Amino acid sequence: MKDDIILQVENLHTGFLVDNVPLEAVSGVSFSLKAGRVLGVVGESGCGKSVTAHSIMQLLPKYGRITEGSITYTRATGEKIEIQKLRRTGNQMRQIRGKEISMIFQDPMSSLNPVYPIGDQIAENIREHEKVTKREALDRARKLLEDLEIPSAAERLGDYPHQFSGGMKQRVMIAIAMACNPRILIADEPTTALDVTIQAQIIALMKKLQREHGTSIMMITHNMGLVAEMADEIAVMYMGRIVEYGSIRQVMKSPAHPYTQGLLKAVPVLGMKKDRLYSIKGSTPSLVDRPAGCEFASRCEYATEACRQVPRAVEVEPGHQVRCWNYKEATDNG
């Protein structure tokens, strides 16, 4: 099963209608998720990582639309499903959602319904997809919570979200996502809203679950350290495009895109003897007046005339792609 592609995203374009003006948040993203592997998607806020994830789940807001491209999910039976063709709230999409592909969101504080006990909220997912009694579903919910190392899980099933801390709520969210043993887990910044110590615990738990169940994970984050720790492959996104894509070793060792280099330099390292932490100059341009050509050019120290054209993806080495005209100079100097 290893290296079988379970999710293939091809030239995905997703846009939103803002005041009746279409804005493209994702412009031609392609990547593949392999069975049992972890793909890290990194980039700063607003680069389109979450929109990509929501496109896969068909959980886009009302005014969001997949305008082009395809998302192909391969079932365990080998059947291929083009997700973008399914009706958002239709039966087929609903059977995949929560059962075969599930998702954890950024803010555990607001992701659980405040008026229902957490046991019911976990059991609900199981009961939606499998023919089990409420008692069986609750029993499985308890087991999930125990696996996620929540103390006295049986008693806590009847508790409400406000009786849990942030880290505990995120465990409950993971329990909901893992309840039907999905083949793909999309984690949208699962640790961003948590304390650093709790982050490490959550990551350890996710790794454990991934090992035990062989789930493929798409890990969306802006935390380079987290990606380095968990991911097998990494996609770096900037303004709705993947600017660099490759195995974690390739990208971390020899980042080719100036933006990836900037991101890596901006990670503080213990014992670093610098007064100031490196930061990428300028800020992300607005989607409303997107610059022509390479969107990173205005912030890039290697920018040349060529950058007025949108760069194509170039293969630096097998499996390592970069979208930059001047990646050679950047690699040599970076």
Next chain:
Amino acid sequence: MNKDSLKHILKKFLSLIPMLILISIVIFGALQLTPGNPLTYQIPPELLSSSTFDLEAYEKAMGLDAPVYVQYFRWIWNILRGELGYSLVSGAPIVNMLRTRLPATMELALCGILISSVFGICLGILAAIKQNTLLDYGCTALSVLAISIPEFFMGIIGITIFSLKLGWLPTGGRLVYGDNSFGTRLAHLILPAVVMGLALTGALMRHTRGSLLDVLTRDYIKTARSKGLSERKVYLKHAFRNALIPVTVLLCFRIPGLVGGSVVIESVFGWPGMGGMLLDAISGKDYPVVMITAMIIAFVTLIASFLADLFTMLLDPRVDIER
């Protein structure tokens, strides 16, 4: 519902008693501040100003010479025994006045609340689900109309159409002499209850729609969808219960207004309720009736706020009724 929350509810209910006592003191005290002696309204001025008239003896006989707090306790004690006193204007026992008026008011208010909560909440949900469609705009326009057109005008239109033109419903009154059947009672009730409920229907519809739309943007709705739940379950199970919390509070706090402030509707439809009685009592300086009516309205208000607490607690586990 466990034993603890039942205890909390009981506690909350008992805490209404001191509130009620406080209100009764305020009402009694306020009346003491009004100018003049209640007796002066009852005795003809010629007699009052004649030199042989002994006002003090009358005051003594009526117990008006006692200290204020004694008078207060006497008043409260009488109320508790069901002796509500007599109207200064008609001399009738207030109990008898209430015996017909209170049920009439309650009947009207309950029907108004029922109509407005059913229609208001249902239309609000519909408008939210079909946001920015013709249906939504239509509901919104109707609710604005319902809120802004005065009740008396609605009432007159209703009577003109349904009573005079179509002849389906009676023009007013509550009962027909010698005919106490359910059908006639209902026929008399429909128009005033609908007119009374219209404004509240509009308000509840707007409130439900807004509240539901707000809830639908919350993250937990996305979580519900991410489980693969049907839209029906997402709306009715996950969104609706959360959206209902502020709506029930609004509903509860409108109840006292329906009980005490339905003067206009009562006069349009000739409905023999408390509003008209209160109006007569105020203009006739019939203080005993004013006091009792004020107490009843205050009591209803307290009950309504208790209900608001209760519903909020039942709907939202984050609310601890003790706090």
